[in-house]
Amino acid sequence: MRLLTMSDIICIQRLSKSYAGGSNVLSDINLNVKNGEIFALLGPNGAGKTTLISIICGIVRASAGTVMVDGHDHVKNYRKTRDLIGLVPQEIALDSFETVMRTCRLSRGLFGRRKDDALIEDILDKLSLIDKRNNQLRELSGGMKRRVMIAKALSHEPKILFLDEPTAGVDVELRKDMWKLVLALKERGVTIILTTHYIEEAEAMADRVGVISKGRLALVEEKESLLRRLGKKTLRIELQKPVNIMPTVLEPFNLDVVDNGSTFLYTYDKNADRTGITKLLSELSASGLILKDLQTQQTSLEDIFIDMIQKENS
Amino acid sequence: MSYYAIKAIYIYEMTRFFRTIFQSLFSPVLSTSLYFVVFGTAIGSRMQEIDGVSYGAFIVPGLIMLTVMTQATSNASFGIYFPKFSGTIYELLSSPISFVEIVSGYVGAAATKSLMIGCIIMLTSTLFVPLQIAHPLVMLLFLCLTCFSFALMGFIIGIWAKNFEQLQLIPLLIVTPMVFLGGSFYSISMLPPIWQKITLFNPVVYLISGFRWSFFATADVPVGLSLIAISAFTILCLVIIWWIFRTGWRIRS
Ligand SMILES: Nc1ncnc2c1ncn2[C@@H]1O[C@H](COP(=O)(O)OP(=O)(O)O)[C@@H](O)[C@H]1O
Ligand SMILES: [Mg+2]
Numbered sequence: 001m002r003l004l005t006m007s008d009i010i011c012i013q014r015l016s017k018s019y020a021g022g023s024n025v026l027s028d029i030n031l032n033v034k035n036g037e038i039f040a041l042l043g044p045n046g047a048g049k050t051t052l053i054s055i056i057c058g059i060v061r062a063s064a065g066t067v068m069v070d071g072h073d074h075v076k077n078y079r080k081t082r083d084l085i086g087l088v089p090q091e092i093a094l095d096s097f098e099t100v101m102r103t104c105r106l107s108r109g110l111f112g113r114r115k116d117d118a119l120i121e122d123i124l125d126k127l128s129l130i131d132k133r134n135n136q137l138r139e140l141s142g143g144m145k146r147r148v149m150i151a152k153a154l155s156h157e158p159k160i161l162f163l164d165e166p167t168a169g170v171d172v173e174l175r176k177d178m179w180k181l182v183l184a185l186k187e188r189g190v191t192i193i194l195t196t197h198y199i200e201e202a203e204a205m206a207d208r209v210g211v212i213s214k215g216r217l218a219l220v221e222e223k224e225s226l227l228r229r230l231g232k233k234t235l236r237i238e239l240q241k242p243v244n245i246m247p248t249v250l251e252p253f254n255l256d257v258v259d260n261g262s263t264f265l266y267t268y269d270k271n272a273d274r275t276g277i278t279k280l281l282s283e284l285s286a287s288g289l290i291l292k293d294l295q296t297q298q299t300s301l302e303d304i305f306i307d308m309i310q311k312e313n314s
Numbered sequence: 315m316s317y318y319a320i321k322a323i324y325i326y327e328m329t330r331f332f333r334t335i336f337q338s339l340f341s342p343v344l345s346t347s348l349y350f351v352v353f354g355t356a357i358g359s360r361m362q363e364i365d366g367v368s369y370g371a372f373i374v375p376g377l378i379m380l381t382v383m384t385q386a387t388s389n390a391s392f393g394i395y396f397p398k399f400s401g402t403i404y405e406l407l408s409s410p411i412s413f414v415e416i417v418s419g420y421v422g423a424a425a426t427k428s429l430m431i432g433c434i435i436m437l438t439s440t441l442f443v444p445l446q447i448a449h450p451l452v453m454l455l456f457l458c459l460t461c462f463s464f465a466l467m468g469f470i471i472g473i474w475a476k477n478f479e480q481l482q483l484i485p486l487l488i489v490t491p492m493v494f495l496g497g498s499f500y501s502i503s504m505l506p507p508i509w510q511k512i513t514l515f516n517p518v519v520y521l522i523s524g525f526r527w528s529f530f531a532t533a534d535v536p537v538g539l540s541l542i543a544i545s546a547f548t549i550l551c552l553v554i555i556w557w558i559f560r561t562g563w564r565i566r567s
Contacts, residue, residue: 019567057408061566082410093401102329109322110409152405 009035009160009191010056015065017051017215025051026215029065033193038186040206040223041195048215049195050090053162057087069160083111086158090165090195092145096138100129100148103137104155111156123154126181143174150181161185163194167201179204234297235266235277240290247287253280319411323419324426327393331427338427339434342381346435349377350442353499364501365532370443375526376498377439382432382457383464383493383518387485390424390468395481398472398565407566413559417469424465425458432457446529452537453528459544460521464489466551473564492518502534517543 010033017026026048033039041049054060056067058078067074069081094103104120124130127147132140137148146166153161163182167175182192182205196202202209202223210220219226242261253276256265268275284291331338354370361369394416397403406416439445447453468485475481496518502510513519514535524540527533533540558565 059404059407059566061562079410079412082408085408087404087408089401089404091401093404095396095400095402097330097333098326102326106322106326107405109318109325110405110411112316112318112410114318 007034007036008032009070010193011068012052012056013066013068015052015055015062015067017048017055017060017063024063024215026055029215029217031210031217031220033191034208036186036189036191037207038182038192038194038205040202040209041193041212042199042202042209043195043212045197047212049212050164052212053087053164053193053195057085057162058082084159086153086156086161088149088153088161088163088166090168092142092149094137094145094148097136099134099136100124100140100151101133103148104152107152108155113156119157120151120155123151127151128177143170146170147174150178154185158190160191160193163192165195165197167196167198175201232267233270235268235280236293236295236297237264237266237284237291238262238293238295239264240292243289247283247289249283249287250280253283316411316415319409319415320418320422323416324423327420327423328426331389331423339431342385342431343434343438346377346381346438347442349373350439354442364504365530367530367532368443371445372501372526372530373499374436374439374443374445375529376493376496376522378432378435378457379460379496379518379522379525380490380493380498381435382428382460383489383521384485385431386424386428386461386464387468387471387489389427390421390465391472391475391481391485392468393420393424394469394472395475403565413555416559417466417555421462421465421469424468425461428461428465429457432461448531449528453525456521456525456528456540456544459548460525463544463548463551466548466555470551470554470558473558476564492516493522496522497534498522517547520544 010031012029012031015026015029016024018024029052041052043049051060055062056069056074058074058081067081070084072080074081098106101117101120101124104124105115105117108116108120121130121133124133127150129144129147129151132144137145140148150163150166166182167178170178179201182194186192194201194205206223208220209223209226211218238259239262242259244261246255246257250264253266256267257263258265266277266280268277350370350373353373358369358373363369364372397406436445471481471484475483495513496516497513502513502519502523505513520535520540520543523534524537524544527537527540557563
């Protein structure tokens with residue numbers, strides 16, 4: 001168990017949840033989120049990401065454990081903790097007959113903030129929604145509605161922002177826009193916790209990554225070190241001429257053959273004492289194969305993630 | 315307590331009302347006018363005066379109560395059921411407010427709407443019968459308390475309901491019969507003795523009687539008892555709502 005330090009804005013201890021009559025959806029979650037960081041919660045469907053967020057935000061009750069937000073207990077001192085938090089839930093939930101502006105005003109008012117249309121218009125502008133501010137929500141496209149959900153959460157100027165699968169089902173361009181927005185919020189000191197299916201999202205933005213599977217936090221780590229630690233690399237070897245038969249000396253290297261035999265892929269652990277690259281290259285030339293090009297590739301978080309989940313399951 | 319939060323909910327709810335102002339007002343006014351035409355004019359002309367009041371005038375307080383009670387109940391129940399249904403309740407649950415703000419906003423708005431409708435019906439009724447109000451302040455007090463307490467009950471129904479059928483169920487099966495059997499259109503004294511006794515278990519009797527007293531200074535039950543009855547009902551509803559939010563019943567899993 002880690003101690004609360006000045007830099008931790010959220011401190012979750014021994015948190016468990018089982019819905020009425022069911023088994024544990026979350027088991028013994030311990031997690032600290034640092035002030036000002038972007039924390040990505042990764043996990044397959046049904047892992048418990050939404051439940052965890054819902055507990056912190058006050059929508060779902062925990063079965064056991066505590067959550068402290070900025071030093072305040074999230075149940076006893078809910079007014080203080082919720083005041084800091086903005087939530088963009090996974091599902092779009094909007095009153096379709098209301099206008100964009102009015103629904104944002106409601107969000108702001110609910111959080112006890114004085115009416116400030118200029119501020120809301122500024123947010124709508126940043127989210128390219130300003131032209132739609134007086135439109136009813138039913139007149140908006142899916143992507144626009146998703147942005148309205150974000151605008152609502154930002155309307156009360158939260159210090160902590162939860163984004164539950166913000167880019168699920170969103171086209172590539174909009175996704176990039178959202179990433180930009182999230183990074184801009186981080187610049188302003190907002191702590192961001194996002195859940196996602198898209199590993200590339202965590203890779204592009206997160207400072208730290210937590211992997212959750214079957215209600216357990218399997219791992220929490222700096223994204224960089226995670227990539228480094230688990231980072232396998234692939235050496236791509238292109239040959240002058242395709243080969244039909246794999247020379248027996250090369251068999252121990254477990255090469256993948258692609259491009260009709262004109263390319264070998266060698267996967268190695270770059271942190272291992274011996275990567276085997278030197279040996280492989282000398283065996284290649286000894287076999288009389290002529291190389292055209294060499295290339296190395298870093299394994300993505302996605303590969304790591306799939307790897308982890310497979311290990312969990314086996 | 316967050317004043318801004320109450321105001322935000324209240325304004326949001328009232329805007330919804332004004333967006334559909336025509337339906338909101340038209341149907342209660344139309345149905346009240348029909349009651350007047352049928353009961354007040356057609357049948358009423360053949361009815362004796364009750365306690366020295368013409369039948370057409372006699373039914374005015376009951377009609378207002380009937381409308382106000384059903385409107386307050388349905389407005390408040392729909393008001394809180396809708397966010398549950400559409401999922402927008404996430405925002406209420408995650409905002410830094412307690413049930414005090416939520417109830418004040420939703421129930422306050424529903425009570426205001428039904429109060430407005432009640433007043434409009436009262437004005438409509440003056441088109442059909444000459445109306446006298448013996449105790450205007452008491453009348454207003456009864457009207458406000460009724461709007462408020464039935465809006466509280468509607469709020470409870472809205473939280474309890476799991477679908478639209480259940481939302482209609484209580485108003486249809488309980489409120490309407492209780493109001494009809496509560497002496498809206500007759501004096502309790504016109505019933506056989508045994509039914510006079512049974513009727514006294516109907517809380518609506520006290521409300522209508524008290525309300526009517528404020529118009530004509532005649533009542534089926536003492537007006538003090540009426541005030542106690544409506545206060546007790548209000549407190550009961552408040553306790554239930556307090557319990558709902560303490561336990562998270564049907565709102566926080
Ligand atoms: N209201 C609920 N009642 C019962 N079970 C639920 C409820 N909400 C979620 N669950 C269950 O909890 C588990 C975790 O769900 P969720 O937190 O939504 O996962 P994720 O967001 O990671 O996809 C799932 O098995 C889901 O079926
Ligand atoms: Mg989810």
